[in-house]
Amino acid sequence: GALLHDIGKGYPGDHTEAGLELVDGICSRMGFPPADVDVIRALIEHHLLLSETATRRDLSDPRTAANVAEAVGDLTTLELLEALTIADSKATGPAAWSSWKATLIEELVHTVSLVLRGEQRPAEATPLDSRFGHLVDQVQAGGGVLIEHQSVGDFEMLRIASADRRGLFSLIAGTLAFHGLDVVGADAFTGADGTAVDEFRILRTNGVQPNWSKFAHDLRGVLKGDVDIDARLEQRIKSQGRARRALAAAPPRFEVIISNDASDSTTMIDVRVPDAPATLYRLSHALAEDGYDIRSAKVATLGHEVVDVFYVQGPAGKLPSGEHQQVRERLKAALA
Incomplete structure (x- = not known):
């Protein structure tokens, strides 16, 4: 996922959609089993999801976490997306990563993980x-x-x-x-x-x-x-x-x-x-x-x-x- 998440850059149109069109053929040639291909596709499709949601959505609104959980689907993919988001942001440059953004990502991942586990979000202080x-x-x-x-x-x-x-x-x-x-x-x-x-x-x-x-x-x-x-x-x-x-x-x-x-x-x-x-x-x-x-x-x-x-x-x-x-x-x- 880290290697292929931006594989669609340089192709016409949205680079995420282009990457999804390319990934099946690439993974097949590399010998990945279907289950791993599904994970890689999910990382390509959602590699901007955590970053954009954390910085552009209201994290205190329960619907935000519910929407991300629906898109991600499971805890393993969420954990991989978190690691990819951090690595991708840091590799982009200092302007793309800060303690402020790290806090937002951490909060979002925590609330989404609660949804995926079926746990009730605590009645925390606003x-x-x-x-x-x-x-x-x-x-x-x-x-x-x-x-x-x-x-x-x-x-x-x-x-x-x-x-x-x-x-x-x-x-x-x-x-x-x-x-x-x-x-x-x-x-x-x-x-x-x-x-x-x-x-x-x-x-x-x-x-x-x-x-x-x-x-x-x-x-x-x-x-x-x-x-x-x-x-x-x-x-x-x-x-x-x-x-x-x-x-x-x-x-x-x-x-x-x-x-x-x-x-x-x-x-x-x-x-x-x-x-x-x-x-x-x-x-x-x-x-x-x-x-x-x-x-x-x-x-x-x-x-x-x-x-x-x-x-x-x-x-x-x-x-x-x-x-x-x-x-x-x-x-x-x-x-x-």
């Missing part, structure tokens, strides 16, 4: 309780907007807790954008009591820490309606622009995938677009303007592309399938 309990407690005690940051390697971890409100995530994203802060990862959590915690992973530019005091001041102004995000963004883009990332060999994609099958309670909106200033803000703002509530979010920057995944609800819960095309067009228009 991320708000287990990771952000101190922030939640302060918000519930009347603390207003709470901001904390932490240096982790080449990144700054920013956490903002407050009572939830429509558009909160987009307002934070917009403030980060006009401060020129480069978001390469984000998670949004909303508790049953209405407390929201948004966590952003920010790339530290040239080793310089952001001016958090100024950011906090501007964010509070934005939340009060005293600061115009769009005007500040336009001013920044005109005066400074933004350094472009290195171009990749493949052209960037522009796609919007909407599914009601990724979660039991929310609609997943997966947006993959060329990297550009304020992409996260423009997408999340468009969703908020249309009345959709972002219950959680995953953000990843992949070289020249960004992948923003939102788990949203409308007034009646999941978005009706009849609205999906309208949402696609709305999001594409927001980035035009």
Whole structure:
């Protein structure tokens, strides 16, 4: 599996599908028995599954683990996929593997293994309780907007807790954008009591820490309606622009995938677009303007592309399938 998982690269079309077409003939010539061929085919077919799911899906949603378990089928294949994912990521380069990604993969594999064993997932503390309990407690005690940051390697971890409100995530994203802060990862959590915690992973530019005091001041102004995000963004883009990332060999994609099958309670909106200033803000703002509530979010920057995944609800819960095309067009228009 490690040798053949990318065998389809260089052929027309999707390299995974091309690999699956090639593998039977290759394995037959190499003398593998049918059972081993089935395992190798599974590793080729799903070699990106753990990595993409861990970084682009809500791991706290039980449906995520159930979907992966259905695709993988058994514990042996899951263990082999975990080993392949780690080896493949590390071989790709330092940008493809980090302690953050390792933690996500470990969590995903654990929850999927429980499903495959037929064991009940324990009623564990939610991320708000287990990771952000101190922030939640302060918000519930009347603390207003709470901001904390932490240096982790080449990144700054920013956490903002407050009572939830429509558009909160987009307002934070917009403030980060006009401060020129480069978001390469984000998670949004909303508790049953209405407390929201948004966590952003920010790339530290040239080793310089952001001016958090100024950011906090501007964010509070934005939340009060005293600061115009769009005007500040336009001013920044005109005066400074933004350094472009290195171009990749493949052209960037522009796609919007909407599914009601990724979660039991929310609609997943997966947006993959060329990297550009304020992409996260423009997408999340468009969703908020249309009345959709972002219950959680995953953000990843992949070289020249960004992948923003939102788990949203409308007034009646999941978005009706009849609205999906309208949402696609709305999001594409927001980035035009």
